[in-house]
Amino acid sequence: MTDEKRIERLSAMLKRRGIILPAFEIYGGVSGLIDYGPVGASIRRRVIQNWIEHWTINGDIVEIDSPTITPENVLIASGHVGEFNDLMSQCEKCSSAFRADQLVEGHHPNPDILNSKEIDEILNSNKIKCPNCSQSQWAPSKPMNLMFGTKIGAMKSSRQAYMRPETAQGMFMLYPSLYRHFRQKLPFGAIQTGKGYRNEISPRQGMIRLREFNMAELEYFIDPENPPEVDLSASKEKISMIPDPNGNQRKEIKITFQDAIKNNVIKDTTVGYFLSKTWDFLIGVGIDASKIRFRQHEGNEMAHYAEDCWDCEILGEHGWIECVGIANRTCHDLQSHEKYSNSNSLRAWREFDEVKVENKEILSPRTSVLGPQFRDKAGSVISALESLENIPENLPFTLQLDDGSNVEITSEMVDRKTINNSVAGEWFTPHVIEPAFGIDRIIWHILDHAFEEIEKEGEKYNLLKLKESISPADLIVLPLFEKDGMGMAARKLNTQINQMQGVKCLIDSSKSIGRRYARADEIGVPWAITVDHQTLEDETVTVRRRDDQKQIRIDIGQLLDLINTNLVSTLF
RNA sequence: GCGCCUGUAGUGAAGGGGUUAUCACCUGAGGUUUCCAACCUCAUGUCCCGGGUUCAAAUCCCGGCGGGCGCACCA
Structure with missing residues (x-):
């Protein structure tokens, strides 16, 4: 924030290099809508890919994908229609x-x-x-109404619908399928990445508040009475947290995740676990550790569903910006959808440690007597007998029916019996912990933190120090000159590298070598391979490291092995 | 949504009621060059959109759209 022009230079670079641009610009643009250009789209894809792998690695979380067009009923049940209207x-x-x-x-x-x-x-x-x-x-x-409305169907029979304001509802809709998929055992989770839509009153701050944006959400379903055990002892880092929103002395503290849970700074251990996983993800994609903090929501800014909520905020050119929200949504969503949809499949079964055996005395109806006696009322008499809580000692007695009327039950009508009732467990509505990531905001901060302006031989020089895992390309091949067969050798090498699964290599042969290094540095390509005269003689090339411009000469065959095993960095 | 400021090649800027709108970088072609934005020649490309005022508008006025900031709003 000390250098007000930096954000302008960064934005200009993002536009010039095809990373982030205003959308529909030839028609004047639309505020709150952006394009990821040829370079930015690769970065976005890789960030999302990293995010998916980060959560699915343990096998208890699966990816789903659901429509962005959402019928009104769903959003009434979730509370969005009420809240937004x-x-x-x-x-x-x-x-x-x-x-x-x-x-x-x-x-x-x-x-x-x-x-x-x-x-x-x-x-x-x-x-x-x-x-x-x-x-x-x-x-x-x-x-x-902050939702974009639309209609499903064209004519009279069309249904009101909205573009989804969050991806979460898709996971709730698929809860029954997820429950089966995970063999009816909690905990489990589902993730979804995709677009969300909010018709913001005033989009501001570039890509911070968008009208259409990339979200990545996880819904993790747990049994609140048997929350998963978490072990955060491996995480030694002290994290900035601003807890205790209603306390008098609100201030930032530095504390490990483990201690935060132990000292009740974070009240829910599962929430704490996801705070730490969120931290790991952000570090993994290159967010500056010193620019991350977790802030607990105050009561009045809590979403309508959340019981406890922490924001993960990242510091960048726009100040501290909420980039991840981690909320304990409790059973709110599933319960509400059960109610509005009349479904009963949004629950989980909790087995008791021991089967509860109850010896229960009942009055078993003799239907052959009750039938002729009460005729069309017989049905309600029987159900009233079955739901009788206190069995009367003496017969006859007066039994009240559902409709409020009374009938007399005599000893001929019933048998007094004792039955064994064993109860093995109970149905309950799972609680859900939701980490919700604003991908665009995270990408903005990745770019912000990676953008370095240095001086090189008296000239300004830009670098994007992106992590290898999210750079727009893994490598770039540069022939020193486009002659004597160097261009040909470079093209051959480029093809060889691109044939490898999941590896993306660029090639550039225009202008001077220094200029090409500069262009590659500015879009964050970590490794530049230069084909020079010596290559033609001994099949070696040089590998240049973006971050310090060091170069090492290596045999092409060895290099290909290193690329294939993702070990180029071990060269240095 | 309100208030203030603002919109000129891909980027950053200068200018501005009157010949063909200026500069740097970038981009492309060619030359040169044995590793870090070098140099030479040539080339492409711009006044946000609409209306008004005027003989004449990129320039002045109004509206829209976009951008910045403040207020408000914001899961």
Whole structure:
């Protein structure tokens, strides 16, 4: 933040090199929408690939993929429609905006059901004051819907739908399938990467607040009574945390994950585990460790579903930016979907340690007597007998039916029996811990932290010190000159390297060698292979390390082996 | 959404009611060159969009779109 022009130079470089660009620019652009260019798209793909591998490595988490178009019911159940359809009223004096239903609270028994006209009437007739400036002059209230609406189907029968505001609902929709896939045993998780959509009022700060953005979310389902054991003893690093949002002395502390859990700084061990996994991921893709902190949410900024929530914030040119949210969503989503969908398959079975055997006394109905006696009422009499909690000592007795009417039960109608009832377990709704990653924000900070401006022989020189695993290409082949067969040898080598699975190699033969090194450095290619005169004689090339420009000569065959085994770095 | 500032080649800038809009870097072709943005020749490419004022608008005015900052909003 000390150098205000750095962000402009970085943005210009990202555009010039085809990394991040404004979308639809020839039509004037659309704010909140960006393109990943030919270089940026490779970086994005690799970051996402790293993220997927980071979570799926243990086998308890699988990847799924679900539609971005989401029917309205789903988002009603999840709470998004309600949350996003609030009416907003703006004070014409001081421009403060407030949720209209909260302003008229106390002037109407149920403000939720009011439309904008009714809200405006109440605001004006009661002269409700602006909480900020105490004036009473309101602009007409407007619904604030941060979801992009659409219709499924064309004609009358079309259904209201929205572009998903998060990928999480896809995982909840697939819970029954996941439960089967994991042999009906918790814990397990599902991840999804893809686009999310929020029609932001004012997108700002480049790629920080977008209207269409890359999300990567994990839903990890656990039994709250038997949370998974976690071992964080291997993680010795002291992490910046800002806990205790409601305490008086809110400040940043440095503490290991293990101690944070032990000392109740992080209350939920599973949340703590995911905080540490999040840390590992961010370090792995090249985020600067000193620019990461975890901040616990305050009560009033907590999402409508979350019980406890931590943000992972990263420091960059825009200040501290929330890049990951880790929330304990408890059973909110699954329970709500059960209720709205009438499904009963969003649960898990918890076996008791010991089978509970109950000896229970019941009155078993003699249907041959009850039938003729009560006729069409017989059914409800039988169900009332079955649900009877306290078996009366003496017969006859008066039994109340569901409809409130009473019947008399005599000893001829029932048999007094004792039955063995064994209960092996119970159904419950799993809790879910959700780490949600804003991929674009993370990529921004990767670029920000990797972007280095140095001086080289009196000239400005840019470097993108990307980690090997997320650089847009693994290597670049450069013929020293495009003659004497050097160009040919370079093209052959480039082809050989690109034939390897998962390896991406570029080739560049235009302009001077120094300029080509500079271009490769600026987009973050870690290794440059130079084909020179000696190559033609002895089949050796030089390998140049981006970060310090050191060069080593090596036999082509050996180099190909090193590339194939991802061990080029061991050369130096 | 409000307020202030703002929009000129790919990037960064200069200029500005009147011939063909300027510069650097970049990019491309050729030359030269035995490893770090060298040099020479040539070339491509620009006034955000729409309306208005005017004989004439890239320039002035209005609106839109985009960008920056502040306020507001923001899972």
